Amino acid sequence: MAKHSPVIGRYVTIEVDGCEYKVFYLRNGHGGQPLVCQHTAGCHNHQWRGLLEDEEICKTYDVIAYDLARHGKSDPPLNKEWWKEEYLLTADHYMKFIVTLCDALDLKQPIFMGSSFGGNVALQLALHHPDRFKAVIPVEAAENSPGFFLDWWRHPHANAAQVCGSGVWDLMAPQSPDMDRWLTWHYYTQGSEVFKGDLYFYSVDHDLRGKLGNIDTKRCPVVMMTGTYDFLTPPEATEATARQIPGGIYIEMEDIGHFPMSENYPLFAVYLKEALRLIEERT
Amino acid sequence: MVMSVRDWAVRFSEASDRDQTIGAMARYYTCTYMWDMGTQKVIIEMIDGKVYRINTDPQPLDAYDFVLRASPATWREFARPIPAPMYHGIWAASFRRDLKMEGNILVLMQNLRNFTVQFELLRKVGVPV
Numbered sequence: 001m002a003k004h005s006p007v008i009g010r011y012v013t014i015e016v017d018g019c020e021y022k023v024f025y026l027r028n029g030h031g032g033q034p035l036v037c038q039h040t041a042g043c044h045n046h047q048w049r050g051l052l053e054d055e056e057i058c059k060t061y062d063v064i065a066y067d068l069a070r071h072g073k074s075d076p077p078l079n080k081e082w083w084k085e086e087y088l089l090t091a092d093h094y095m096k097f098i099v100t101l102c103d104a105l106d107l108k109q110p111i112f113m114g115s116s117f118g119g120n121v122a123l124q125l126a127l128h129h130p131d132r133f134k135a136v137i138p139v140e141a142a143e144n145s146p147g148f149f150l151d152w153w154r155h156p157h158a159n160a161a162q163v164c165g166s167g168v169w170d171l172m173a174p175q176s177p178d179m180d181r182w183l184t185w186h187y188y189t190q191g192s193e194v195f196k197g198d199l200y201f202y203s204v205d206h207d208l209r210g211k212l213g214n215i216d217t218k219r220c221p222v223v224m225m226t227g228t229y230d231f232l233t234p235p236e237a238t239e240a241t242a243r244q245i246p247g248g249i250y251i252e253m254e255d256i257g258h259f260p261m262s263e264n265y266p267l268f269a270v271y272l273k274e275a276l277r278l279i280e281e282r283t
Numbered sequence: 284m285v286m287s288v289r290d291w292a293v294r295f296s297e298a299s300d301r302d303q304t305i306g307a308m309a310r311y312y313t314c315t316y317m318w319d320m321g322t323q324k325v326i327i328e329m330i331d332g333k334v335y336r337i338n339t340d341p342q343p344l345d346a347y348d349f350v351l352r353a354s355p356a357t358w359r360e361f362a363r364p365i366p367a368p369m370y371h372g373i374w375a376a377s378f379r380r381d382l383k384m385e386g387n388i389l390v391l392m393q394n395l396r397n398f399t400v401q402f403e404l405l406r407k408v409g410v411p412v
Contacts, residue, residue, distance in 0.1 A: 158392040170372020231375035
């Protein structure tokens, strides 16, 4: 008897800023509440494999994890000669992509969760689109996160796949299981051509310093979570960010790093369930 | 009691040469690097994934491709079985602690997979400081 996963993959075509994107997403869940999940920079939706097969959460939530354009099975724009210009992701385009995708899937008041550059865009969404989302869960995020927009990610004299895989290795906690850390490494070997362009958003275009006070958590609650082994957005950076958001909540995750959903899902799930409980309390 | 650098070199060489993760992709792991631990420096010469030589008494003109420099206290933190946050890797420690990476960083990047695995052997082998 074949062992099938309940997770289903589909494509949907959307248009964002004149770009035609055929977007791949994975979905599982029987609940009515959509939970939309963004992977980290240079990666793809398989990072959410643990959540997508979490029976307890999928009883209550409709979990949707997509590949951002140019990642995983979502191709670059099909109507443009994208190879003739450098890819540099902006906050504006990123947010439009997410909102357009949520519209295309007819998602009513989804909760948005993203990690790293997905966490940073979650903050942007809370600021700029508070009524489109029921709440956001920025994971491993901060008001700004400089220092990772590096040429090394795609340097032609080095093995870019291994540089990306091993360059993010110690963003993970040493306690996380070897299998899951090496799977995350494996995913990171697959996205080296977009990693740097993603990090343009992460380390350059994303800057909410001085703007966090404008986030209205009555319209869109914000629950931030960061692992103690994250050196890029260390706990103190996330905590300082959450404190500047009126009503913002910060949860510190012990003994986990920058890729909590893929490096140690069982531990991440403990914190995620608390975040979801807090959101249900406030909405 | 700090182990002698000669004992450390033997233990490190053995651990590295029998490491299966390095062995799985050992070919072309060829470079020479220094670990500057403050009170002790070593130059490690790798050829095709094996430790060819460890210079335990580097002199001023001894050559290497790149060097990692940090205080003895930081190296001792690297060598804990489970390092504390920000001492758990070369990127973490260079972003948040006193680790400096100098020299031809391109060579480090070209060998980053195996170098990272090898660096973490310090958690089993310890450090001579």
